[in-house]
Structures are given as C-alpha cells and as structure tokens.
Amino acid sequence: MCGITGIMTASGAPPDRTAIEAMQNALIHRGPDGAGVHFSDSVGMAQRRLAIIDLETGNQPFTLDDGTALVANGEIYNYLELKAAMPDVAFATNSDCELPLHLYRRDGETYANGLRGMYTIAIHDPNARRLVLSRDPFGIKQLYYTEGPFGFAFASEPQALLASGMVHAEVRTEAVAELLQLQFTTGRETLLSGIHR
Known part of the structure; x- marks a missing residue:
C-alpha cells in the first residue's frame, strides 16, 4: 500500500512546499520504504512508497524527458503484457507503475483503458498544462479530492488533505x-x- 497526494494551484503559482510535505508525511504509514516529490509550474505531487515490485529502482515520481511526471498507488496486473507490446520504449525500471506514464505519452487521456489492476494514478503534463487523475474502475484504491480558492488537491486518504492546512x-x-x-x-x-x- 502506497500513498499519493498533490496540489494544483488556481493562480498558476507554485504550490506551497510545506503543504505538500505535510500531506506526504500524513501518508507515511502507507509507505515506509521511500518518498518522492515533483514540483513543476502550478503542480506539486508527492508519493510514499511501500516497495513490492522493483525494490531497487521503482522509486517515484517517474518523469519523462519532456517533464511529464507520474505518482501512483497500487498494482497493474497486466503490466508485463502491456510492456511487451511496446518494444520501442526504453523503460528505466521494472516497476509496474512506470508503464502508465509511457501509455499516457502514447494514448493521452485514454491511457488507462487497457490497465487491469487496482490503482490510483496522477499524471502531470506540464506541456498541456494538465493534471490527469485515474482510478481503477471498481475504486479499490481510494482517491479523495477537494477544491477551493487555492485550487485542487488530491490524496489517498482524507487526513492528507486536512494536513495541508487548506481544508477545514x-x-x-x-x-x-x-x-x-x-x-x-x-x-x-x-x-x-x-x-x-
């Protein structure tokens, strides 16, 4: 069980790093094996990792050369099959959670259509100025969100949103x-x- 969280500001200003860190720390019980953050433009995302697949190189966020970044929680059951169908892609890791980033590059917002598993995924595409959130069709992996004057925030658990100090x-x-x-x-x-x- 991992945890993801993030903020997209309404003003276009960079999100408050202290708020992102507080949100990430509120999820430490979900991922004691690692932590990572992504900041670009008006988006900040963070992840806490419980290492199950690709223990050595599967740390998140995953980032493409154009700055598109992903944080994810869950497991993609058919990732080996989907990776095999992309022989021209140079995957940096053996993590199942890197795959959706490359699928997004290829398929855009429909990238999750072929995924089988339990997951929540956040992809920040700075070139399109877009934050894409996806969840498995049955909602096995929860994703909570809030909106306000500050913008939009998401997290694997409500207490991460409360920890931001932006939600009352x-x-x-x-x-x-x-x-x-x-x-x-x-x-x-x-x-x-x-x-x-």
Whole structure:
C-alpha cells in the first residue's frame, strides 16, 4: 500500500512546499520504504512508497524527458503484457507503475483503458498544462479530492488533505446515519464536508 497526494494551484503559482510535505508525511504509514516529490509550474505531487515490485529502482515520481511526471498507488496486473507490446520504449525500471506514464505519452487521456489492476494514478503534463487523475474502475484504491480558492488537491486518504492546512472540513451530520447503518458513505461525498471521492 502506497500513498499519493498533490496540489494544483488556481493562480498558476507554485504550490506551497510545506503543504505538500505535510500531506506526504500524513501518508507515511502507507509507505515506509521511500518518498518522492515533483514540483513543476502550478503542480506539486508527492508519493510514499511501500516497495513490492522493483525494490531497487521503482522509486517515484517517474518523469519523462519532456517533464511529464507520474505518482501512483497500487498494482497493474497486466503490466508485463502491456510492456511487451511496446518494444520501442526504453523503460528505466521494472516497476509496474512506470508503464502508465509511457501509455499516457502514447494514448493521452485514454491511457488507462487497457490497465487491469487496482490503482490510483496522477499524471502531470506540464506541456498541456494538465493534471490527469485515474482510478481503477471498481475504486479499490481510494482517491479523495477537494477544491477551493487555492485550487485542487488530491490524496489517498482524507487526513492528507486536512494536513495541508487548506481544508477545514467538518463532519456532515447527514452522513453520520449512513455511516452508522452501512459502515461507509455512498456516492462521491464523504463524512467530511468539502472532501469528495
């Protein structure tokens, strides 16, 4: 289990490094084996790693020569099959999580269509001025987000968003009954106002 987080500012200014570090530190229990950050233009992303595949060289973020960067959480089950179908690509690692970055370069926003697995992926494409977030179709790997005057932020867990200091969520009273009955909340809303999934 790894953890990812990030911020895209509304103003176009660089995100607050202290906020990104606080968000990353809030996820340390998800990834004690490594940590990495990516800052470019108005986007900052961070990852905490629990090393399972490619223990030596699989540290994130992964970055292409044009500055496009990826952070990911999860596992791509069919990565060997998909890598074999890209013989002209020089992969830098044996990590399953490097593959989506090359698929994005080839296929754009539809890159995840052929992925099988459980994952959340964030790709920052500075040339297109785009942040692309993807999650496995069943939502096995959670992805939470919030929006505000500061811009947009995402994380594997709500406490990382709270750690940023930019979100001041309160318990949604209407969600308490649902949580007590079902032991989870349904839809895109969470127990906390302003934090969605």
